[in-house]
Amino acid sequence: MDLQTTIYLFVGASFALYIGIAIWARAGSTSEFYAAGGSVPPVLNGMATAADWMSAASFISMAGLISNMGYGGGLFLMGWTGGYVLLAMLLAPYLRKFGKFTVPQFIGDRFYSKSASTVAVICLLTASLTYIIGQMTGVGVAFSRFLGVTSEMGIYIGMAIVFAYAVFGGMKGITYTQVAQYCVLIAAYIVPAIFISLQLTGNPIPQLGLGSTMSGTDVSLLAKLDQVVVDLGFGKYTTTTAGSTLNMFVYTMSLMIGTAGLPHVIMRFFTVPTVAAARSSAGWALVFIALLYTTAPAVAAMAKMNLIRTITPGVVMQNTDPYAADSQIKYDERPDWMKRWEKTGLLKFADKNGDGRIQYYNDKSKDEAFKAKAEAAGWKGSELTVNADIIVLANPEIALLPNWVIALVAAGGLAAALSTAAGLLMAISSAVSHDLVKGVFAPDISEKNELLAGKVSMAVAIVVAGYLGLNPPGFAAGTVALAFGIAASSLFPAIMMGIFSKKMNKEGAMAGMLSGLFVTLFYVFAHKGLFFIKGTGFVDMIGGPNAFFGITPEAFGAIGALVNFAVAFAVDKVTKEPPEHIQHMVEAVRIPRGSKAVDGAH
Amino acid sequence: MEDNSKGYWSATLGLLGKILVIWFLVSFGAGILFAPLLNGISLGGYPLGFWFAHQGSIYVFIALIFYYGHAMGKIDRQFDVHED
Numbered sequence: 001m002d003l004q005t006t007i008y009l010f011v012g013a014s015f016a017l018y019i020g021i022a023i024w025a026r027a028g029s030t031s032e033f034y035a036a037g038g039s040v041p042p043v044l045n046g047m048a049t050a051a052d053w054m055s056a057a058s059f060i061s062m063a064g065l066i067s068n069m070g071y072g073g074g075l076f077l078m079g080w081t082g083g084y085v086l087l088a089m090l091l092a093p094y095l096r097k098f099g100k101f102t103v104p105q106f107i108g109d110r111f112y113s114k115s116a117s118t119v120a121v122i123c124l125l126t127a128s129l130t131y132i133i134g135q136m137t138g139v140g141v142a143f144s145r146f147l148g149v150t151s152e153m154g155i156y157i158g159m160a161i162v163f164a165y166a167v168f169g170g171m172k173g174i175t176y177t178q179v180a181q182y183c184v185l186i187a188a189y190i191v192p193a194i195f196i197s198l199q200l201t202g203n204p205i206p207q208l209g210l211g212s213t214m215s216g217t218d219v220s221l222l223a224k225l226d227q228v229v230v231d232l233g234f235g236k237y238t239t240t241t242a243g244s245t246l247n248m249f250v251y252t253m254s255l256m257i258g259t260a261g262l263p264h265v266i267m268r269f270f271t272v273p274t275v276a277a278a279r280s281s282a283g284w285a286l287v288f289i290a291l292l293y294t295t296a297p298a299v300a301a302m303a304k305m306n307l308i309r310t311i312t313p314g315v316v317m318q319n320t321d322p323y324a325a326d327s328q329i330k331y332d333e334r335p336d337w338m339k340r341w342e343k344t345g346l347l348k349f350a351d352k353n354g355d356g357r358i359q360y361y362n363d364k365s366k367d368e369a370f371k372a373k374a375e376a377a378g379w380k381g382s383e384l385t386v387n388a389d390i391i392v393l394a395n396p397e398i399a400l401l402p403n404w405v406i407a408l409v410a411a412g413g414l415a416a417a418l419s420t421a422a423g424l425l426m427a428i429s430s431a432v433s434h435d436l437v438k439g440v441f442a443p444d445i446s447e448k449n450e451l452l453a454g455k456v457s458m459a460v461a462i463v464v465a466g467y468l469g470l471n472p473p474g475f476a477a478g479t480v481a482l483a484f485g486i487a488a489s490s491l492f493p494a495i496m497m498g499i500f501s502k503k504m505n506k507e508g509a510m511a512g513m514l515s516g517l518f519v520t521l522f523y524v525f526a527h528k529g530l531f532f533i534k535g536t537g538f539v540d541m542i543g544g545p546n547a548f549f550g551i552t553p554e555a556f557g558a559i560g561a562l563v564n565f566a567v568a569f570a571v572d573k574v575t576k577e578p579p580e581h582i583q584h585m586v587e588a589v590r591i592p593r594g595s596k597a598v599d600g601a602h
Numbered sequence: 603m604e605d606n607s608k609g610y611w612s613a614t615l616g617l618l619g620k621i622l623v624i625w626f627l628v629s630f631g632a633g634i635l636f637a638p639l640l641n642g643i644s645l646g647g648y649p650l651g652f653w654f655a656h657q658g659s660i661y662v663f664i665a666l667i668f669y670y671g672h673a674m675g676k677i678d679r680q681f682d683v684h685e686d
Contacts, residue, residue, distance in 0.1 A: 066656075071637070074655030078629045081660045085625050088667045089618055093674075207657060211646035220647030238652040239641060249634050274685050279674060283667035290660050297656040590611055591683040 003403045007146050010407040011414060014184050015161060018418075021180055022165030022173040030101075030447050033170030033454060040175055042277045046284025048175045049268040051182035051415070052423035053080075053259075053285070054292060055131075056138030057480060059185060059416035064388030066300035070235065072242030073300065077293055079255025081286060086260040088282030091492075092269040094499045096278035097588075097595050101270060102427075103263045103491060104435040110498040111506040112582055117435055119513050123490040124263045124431045128424045129465070131262075131483040135421040136469025142417060146410035152470055158418065159466040166422045166462075167455050174422045175271060181415035186291055188412020192396040192405055193295050196302050199399060206298035216317060225301055228308050228315060231322045233365035233374065237301065244550050251555035258484030258557050261492030264420075264427035275592035303391045306398050310335060311360050311384070323377040328357040337397035346387035347394075353380035360384040421465070429458035482524060485553075489516035489560025497568060502586045508572030516564025520556055527553040610681040617673050621666050629659040 001009075040048070058080070066073030098106055104124060108117025136155055143154025165173050190206070197209030201221055214221050225237045234240075242248045259265065268285075269278045305316070312327050314320035320327055331349060341347040349358060355378070363382045365371060393413065396405045433454035438445050445453070490513045497504045497512070527545060529537045546552050551559065577583075588594070632640060637651030645653050678684035 071652050071655060074633060074652075077656055078633055078659050081663050082625065082629050085621070085663050085666050089621060089670055208646070210657075211648040211653070213647060222647055222649070222652070238649050239638070245634060249630060252629065252634065276671070276675060276678075276685060279671035280668070283664060283671060286660075286664050286667055290664055294657055294660055587607060590614070591607065592678055592685050593683045595685055 001403070003406060004148065006403045006407040007410050010404070010411045011146065014180075014411045014415060017180055018161070018165055018177045021176045022169035025169050025173045025176045030451055030454075032172045033451055039273060040271045042272055042281035043284050044179055045175070045268060045272050045277075045281045046286075047182045047288050048178035048271075049265065049281070049285035050288035050292075051178035051185065051419040052268060053265055053289060053420070054185065054416055055420035056135055056142070056413065056417035058292065059189065059413055060138065060142075060392050061389050063296045063299040063303065064391035066297055067304045067391050068388055069242060070229075070237040070240045072240055072248060074297075075242055075248050075252045075255065077297065079252045080259055081289060081293055082252070083256040083259025084282055084286040084289070086256060087265070087269075088279060088286075090496055090499070091260060091266060092278045092282050093275045093592070094589050095266060095495070096269050096272065097275050097590075097592060099596055101267075102430045102434050103266055103495070104431055105439065107491075107494055107498065107509070108435070108439065110582065110585070111494075111504075111509045112579065113506040113510070114440060116494075116506055116510050116513075117439060119510055120491065120494070121431050121435050123486055123513065123517060125428060127262065127483045127486040127491075128264060128428050128431075129461075129468075130486075131264075131480065132421055132424040132428075132461075132465045133468045134480055135417050135424065136465050138417040139414065139421065140469060142410065142413045146414075155466055155469050158414075158421070159462050162418055162421050162425065163459065163462050166425050167458050170454075171267075171271060171426055174426055177422070178419045181419040182288060184408075185412040185415040185419075186288070188408045188410075188415070189292050189299075189392075190295055191408060192399065192401055193299050193302075195401050195405070196306070196395065196399045197298060200302055200305065206295045206302075210298040210301055221305065222301065224316070225305050228312075228322070229304070231315070232308070232360065233362035233367060233370045237304070243546075243552060246549060247546075247551050247555055250551050250558050254488050254555050254557035254561075255484060257492050257561050258488035261487035261490075261495070262483070263431070263487070263491065264423040266495075267427055267430070268423075275595045299392065299395065303395055303398070307386065308360070310338075310398070311358050323373050325355075325377070326357075328359055330356050331358055332356065334358070335398075337394060340397065341390055341394055346390045348385045350383055352383050353378055358384055425458050425461050425465070428461045429454050432457035432461075482521075485520045485524060485557035485560060486517060488557030489520040489564055490514075493561050493564040493568065497565070499586065499589060501572075502583045503577050504568065504572055505575055505578045507575040508568040508570075511571040512564040512568030515567040516560045519563045520560030523548065523556045523559075524553045606681055607683075610677065610683055613677045613681070614674070617670065617677065621670055624662065625666060628654060628662040633659050 062076055065076065095106055100106060100109070104117045104120035107120040108114060136158065139158035140151040140155040143149055143157055144151040147154065165177050169177065193206040194204050197206040198204050200214060201209040201212040202215045203209040203212045210221060212221060213219060214224055217224065222238055229237050242251060269281060272278050272281050309316040311329055312322060313329070315322045315327055331351060338347060342349065359379045359382060361374065361379065361382050393409060396409055433450055437453045438450050493516060494509050494513050497509060526538050548559065632651065633655035637655060640651035640654065641649035643650040
């Protein structure tokens with residue numbers, strides 16, 4: 001069977017499975033629609049949370065980023081997993097005890113204020129919408145690559161599929177579909193990694209393979225990798241940090257807090273039956289996430305090694321001189337997978353010094369000794385550009401794996417993008433129908449009409465997301481950082497103070513959310529342009545790029561969160577304390593006894 | 603009951619504090635601040651600091667959450683506030 005037919009078969013079968021599950025798990029009531037009736041067992045909920053969490057970015061881009069960044073890429077690994085410790089201990093069990101459907105509802109009730117709830121809705125919508133645009137773009141790319149349709153067509157197909165199972169199945173349908181999607185995506189990630197680890201180190205477990213010696217040599221894979229990348233003018237793989245140590249520290253913190261504050265992740269903990277289940281469910285989620293996240297560094301390092309070995313086989317295997325004239329392969333003799341990816345434009349070759357061989361090195365190196373060697377060898381700049389996003393997708397081809405593995409990776413990439421898109425749509429739909437329509441505009445709405453409003457707002461959100469996916473407003477790259485920044489600087493501190501400080505009042509919480517959000521947006525917009533419109537940046541006004549102690553805008557969420565806490569406590573000190581019944585409510589939220597199934601009553 | 607709920611909350615906060623210290627030490631400590639020092643030690647083929655940043659901290663996070671769930675269950679029962 002040829003590759004294209006195999007891919008159709010794998011992707012088609014996985015879609016049939018998702019839709020079948022959605023039909024089986026149709027939602028009848030608002031409680032089933034928003035919170036799956038509070039009946040999902042912790043292990044399954046953990047799996048669904050993992051699929052919800054791991055987006056196209058985790059699946060497709062992360063290993064490529066780590067591959068380029070080396071040690072510094074660990075900030076994604078630690079940041080996106082460490083947040084679950086915060087979520088499990090500081091938020092999830094208490095929000096489950098509180099027993100309502102949505103994050104804005106908690107903020108509105110705890111801070112006895114419709115305005116606080118509306119501020120939370122705004123934060124939630126901004127974070128979720130920016131995040132979803134990236135997912136739809138990812139769906140488009142994956143479809144066009146693997147199904148041979150245009151990117152637009154890919155987005156339309158993706159919209160139709162998500163619509164089918166999200167609108168009819170609600171949270172219940174989404175949850176069980178995500179369980180299936182998790183199984184597809186994790187198999188698609190790990191199977192090629194096992195093959196590659198076996199080829200390079202003889203150890204089938206990628207997590208151990210990364211720490212093993214290379215087959216056919218007596219040095220460890222990482223030591224070898226350090227040596228060959230340094231020879232090519234890159235920083236040492238195992239020690240190069242992301243910017244300064246301070247920046248890496250703050251960046252990791254931002255991702256952790258942002259993870260714990262993202263509404264579509266928090267919402268998952270409303271679907272378990274008890275407070276104790278909410279605690280263990282976060283642990284299971286992290287187990288399932290860790291399967292991918294501990295494999296990713298192995299995929300990253302091995303892909304880098306494979307790439308360099310492809311270009312300079314002798315240097316890696318026989319320690320020949322990397323600067324010798326015949327050490328790089330001839331362009332005409334490059335392997336087939338390079339030819340295939342050249343067609344997509346994501347891998348490019350330009351013979352700058354005209355010798356017909358591929359020189360791949362860091363031509364921006366500041367190391368004088370290296371620059372002298374490169375010049376002596378007649379190198380005129382790096383001739384190969386490799387887009388980081390192709391690392392995971394091209395991995396099975398680089399390792400010459402069979403067609404069914406490539407088809408599996410295609411189905412996995414789509415599962416990752418679709419599951420996250422569905423979770424985000426759910427968060428958006430519940431915020432609009434439950435917190436805005438029922439909470440603010442029409443408190444007397446019947447359950448049936450509220451359900452209808454939820455489905456309509458989900459349909460609208462899909463169309464908006466699809467439109468923005470088709471016409472990305474030029475800020476696709478900045479959006480994920482913004483989603484995390486907003487969640488970290490506004491929602492996380494507000495929820496946490498709502499639980500851990502009995503005396504925090506509405507004035508403090510609102511001032512905190514708004515100032516945290518404002519500071520973060522200010523810093524991000526200064527670098528990336530006002531609302532990401534190119535040319536409206538005002539980076540000089542704040543004293544140049546990364547002016548705040550060298551911290552990059554992506555890493556600024558943690559600073560925003562600090563501002564949020566500080567302002568909230570300052571304002572809280574000078575305004576009057578919350579009413580008696582609210583303080584009692586906080587006490588009740590803190591203890592597990594008396595937890596009941598979630599409902600939406602205001 | 604008032605004392606009981608105060609006792610429960612301070613036991614909870616005590617547990618959270620302990621876990622957060624370990625959480626901080628493995629990721630921000632061993633994975634970032636002390637990584638250069640720890641890289642001198644090797645774990646299999648891994649430099650130790652690099653291992654904490656790319657592998658070890660994640661395993662510790664998982665253990666922390668399950669330990670937390672287990673220990674909270676005990677505290678719940680000790681102060682008689684557990685779910686039925």
